[in-house]
Amino acid sequence: MTSTVDIQQAATTGAFDLGPARALSCRECGHRIPLAAEFACAECFGPLEVSYDFGNITRESIEAGPQSIWRYRGLLPVPSDVREHPNTEPGMTRLVKADRLGAALGLKSLWVKDDTGNPTHSFKDRVVAVALAAARELGFRVLACPSTGNLANAVAAAAARAGWESVVLIPSNLERAKILTTAVYDGALIAVDGNYDDVNRLATELAAEHEDWAFVNVNVRPYYAEGSKTLGYEVAEQLGWRLPEQIVIPVASGSQLTKVDKAFREFGELGLVEATPYKVFGAQATGCSPVSTAFKGGHDVVRPVKPDTIARSLAIGAPADGPYVLDAVRRTGGAVEDVTDAEVVEGIRLLARTEGIFAETAGGVTVATARKLIAAGKIDPDAETVLLITGDGLKTLDAVQDQIGPKATIPPSAAAVREVLGY
Numbered sequence: 001m002t003s004t005v006d007i008q009q010a011a012t013t014g015a016f017d018l019g020p021a022r023a024l025s026c027r028e029c030g031h032r033i034p035l036a037a038e039f040a041c042a043e044c045f046g047p048l049e050v051s052y053d054f055g056n057i058t059r060e061s062i063e064a065g066p067q068s069i070w071r072y073r074g075l076l077p078v079p080s081d082v083r084e085h086p087n088t089e090p091g092m093t094r095l096v097k098a099d100r101l102g103a104a105l106g107l108k109s110l111w112v113k114d115d116t117g118n119p120t121h122s123f124k125d126r127v128v129a130v131a132l133a134a135a136r137e138l139g140f141r142v143l144a145c146p147s148t149g150n151l152a153n154a155v156a157a158a159a160a161r162a163g164w165e166s167v168v169l170i171p172s173n174l175e176r177a178k179i180l181t182t183a184v185y186d187g188a189l190i191a192v193d194g195n196y197d198d199v200n201r202l203a204t205e206l207a208a209e210h211e212d213w214a215f216v217n218v219n220v221r222p223y224y225a226e227g228s229k230t231l232g233y234e235v236a237e238q239l240g241w242r243l244p245e246q247i248v249i250p251v252a253s254g255s256q257l258t259k260v261d262k263a264f265r266e267f268g269e270l271g272l273v274e275a276t277p278y279k280v281f282g283a284q285a286t287g288c289s290p291v292s293t294a295f296k297g298g299h300d301v302v303r304p305v306k307p308d309t310i311a312r313s314l315a316i317g318a319p320a321d322g323p324y325v326l327d328a329v330r331r332t333g334g335a336v337e338d339v340t341d342a343e344v345v346e347g348i349r350l351l352a353r354t355e356g357i358f359a360e361t362a363g364g365v366t367v368a369t370a371r372k373l374i375a376a377g378k379i380d381p382d383a384e385t386v387l388l389i390t391g392d393g394l395k396t397l398d399a400v401q402d403q404i405g406p407k408a409t410i411p412p413s414a415a416a417v418r419e420v421l422g423y
Contacts, residue, residue, distance in 0.1 A: 016137055020055060021077035024048040024222055027324065035077075037138050037214070039221045047320065048222045050077045057270055059241060062233075067092045069126055069230040075266065076230075077223045078133040086161050087132060088154075090125035091230055093117040095238040098387070100354040105371055109384040111244070113235055114357055120181070121392035122313075122360075123256065124154035127227035128216055132158050134223035135214035142167060142213045146203035148196050148252065148313045149178035150360075150391050155216060156185035167206075167213060169199045175312060177395045195307055197317050217253075228256045232263025235386055236273050243268070243278045245383035248370045250362045250390060251282040251291050251336065252314040254321030260388075261328040280328050281379065282336035283369035285311035285361075289338035291322045296336075300326065310341045310399045311361040313391060335378045343368040345403055348393060358393035366390075 016035050023032045028046030039048055057074050065071025069091030070083050093115045102110030118125040128151070132143060143159040144167040145151050152168045159166035166187030170179065171194060183189050192199045200218075207215045216224045236243055243264050249257040261280050268275030284292045287309025294302045302322030307315035319325070329336055339347070344361055347368030352358050359367070366387050373379040393400070410416035 017079040017081075018077045018134060018137055018223075019080060020052045020074060021050045021223075022053045023051045025051045037135075037140070037219045039219055050222050050226055052077075054266075054270060057272065059237075059272055062237065062272075069129060069227070072230055072233050075233070076130055077226055078130055079137050082133045085133070085136065086163065087129050088119040088125050088158050088161055090118045090129050092234060095235060095386075096355060096357070098355050101351060101367070102385075104350060104354055105367075106374055106381050107370075107379075107385050108382045111235075111239070111384070111386045112351070112355060112357060113231065113386055113388050115231070115388070115390050116357070116359065116392040120150070120153040120157045121395065122150035122154065123228070123231060123388075123390040124150040125158070126230050127151075127224045128154040128158045130227035131214065131216035131220050131224035132162060132164075135216070135220050136162075138214070138220065140212055140214035140220070141165070142210070144168065144203070144206070144213045144215045145217055146170075146196065146199040146215070147182075148315055149174050149182075149395065150313055151217065152178060152182040152189070153395075156182045156187045156189070159187055160185040169203055169206075171195055171199055171312075173312075175396055175398055177397060181395065195317065196315055197304070200316075225255045225259055228259035229263035229266070231256070231388065232260035233267065235260075236264065236267050239384075241273050243273055243276050244386045245277070246279045246281065246334075246379055246385040247388070248281045248283055248366050248373070248379075248385070249388045250314055250366050251284050251325055252316045252319065252362075254282075254291060254319045254325040256388075256390070257282055258321050258324045258328055261332070278332060279334040279379075279383075280332045281334045281369070281373055282325050282329055283366045284336065284338040285309035285314055285344060285365050286338045286340050287311070288315045288317060290317065291319055291325050292336045292338040294322065294336075295326055295329065302326070309344075309361075310396075311344055311365050312396075313360060313362045314365060335373060337369045337372050337376075337378075339365060339368040339372055343372070345400060347371070348400060349404070351389070352393070357389060359389045360391035360393050360396040361399050362391050363389040363393070364399070 347364035
């Protein structure tokens with residue numbers, strides 16, 4: 001492990017190779033510090049994010065890159081040799097023209113960004129890959145996280161691929177499938193009695209005690225969060241280098257939504273797409289909807305809640321990026337809405353039967369929220385719309401297991417089949 005002194009010296013001399021990243025800046029007061037494993041501003045305690053000096057990025061240079069998030073390496077805080085180190089190489093998942101779902105929802109032009117095709121079947125592979133690359137450059141050698149499930153999978157897999165140790169903290173009531181699909185990588189998986197916010201507080205305490213542990217969403221969070229930009233980049237590129245008019249994004253911590261918005265703005269500022277107007281919509285489950293509540297109440301402060309929903313991957317009662325979600329949706333003319341658990345299940349089933357995509361509960365939240373926003377007249381049915389589906393339904397089978405099953409159990413005869421089918 002590189003010493004704290006070595007890291008400070010590297011930051012001061014600019015010895016870190018983190019691509020176009022030049023500093024960390026406070027999202028509240030604007031105070032800048034050298035690149036380091038920091039996540040809170042020393043001046044006002046606001047969150048830090050990466051500031052860049054982008055070089056000459058062109059469509060051609062991106063298109064010549066690999067079929068992974070590393071095609072956007074010149075827009076991310078990762079070393080120039082990132083591809084030379086073993087990693088899970090996530091990204092470039094399919095963008096599906098969802099005509100049947102669009103017809104069911106009443107949308108003229110609908111696309112589904114299906115991120116279930118990532119290595120551990122969720123978008124978290126993107127953010128973890130960026131966090132791991134930055135953590136290696138910053139001198140860490142243990143990859144860690146608090147998680148509601150998908151991040152646990154991604155961290156354990158990425159650490160195994162890289163030959164690193166991993167320490168993963170999860171709520172003890174996490175879905176069984178997500179526990180097993182983390183434990184299989186044989187890292188240190190620790191279940192904690194409490195909800196995600198309890199687990200996150202524990203992780204923050206441990207990050208302060210263990211200087212060689214890179215908690216991807218704590219002490220290296222500014223770098224980790226930038227990985228979500230790749231979702232926005234891919235959507236724009238896959239649409240033929242243009243921005244969608246509307247996009248619906250599930251909200252847990254809120255970082256994914258704010259970074260997709262950042263990606264769209266960066267592409268516009270760099271001239272990679274025409275900077276056309278777009279609206280961003282946030283989706284939450286009613287049982288954990290602090291951002292939706294704040295939005296509908298006209299508030300700027302997001303008040304913490306105790307989560308109670310089947311959408312456990314979104315069950316963050318004190319979302320770190322909540323206020324910035326409000327900023328993004330209000331600036332773009334969007335909204336934040338929430339849906340009940342029953343609506344979540346129907347959203348999962350609707351997506352599956354219309355497009356053949358089986359989403360986890362977060363995907364059900366996105367589809368059901370889109371339907372609710374359309375009914376309320378907040379989503380324009382004639383505008384091109386994208387829904388982000390961020391995780392695989394095989395991870396949350398318990399959400400639907402009592403709702404679906406065989407049509408019938410029959411003896412092995414053609415007559416019995418005809419009877420069941422009503423022929």
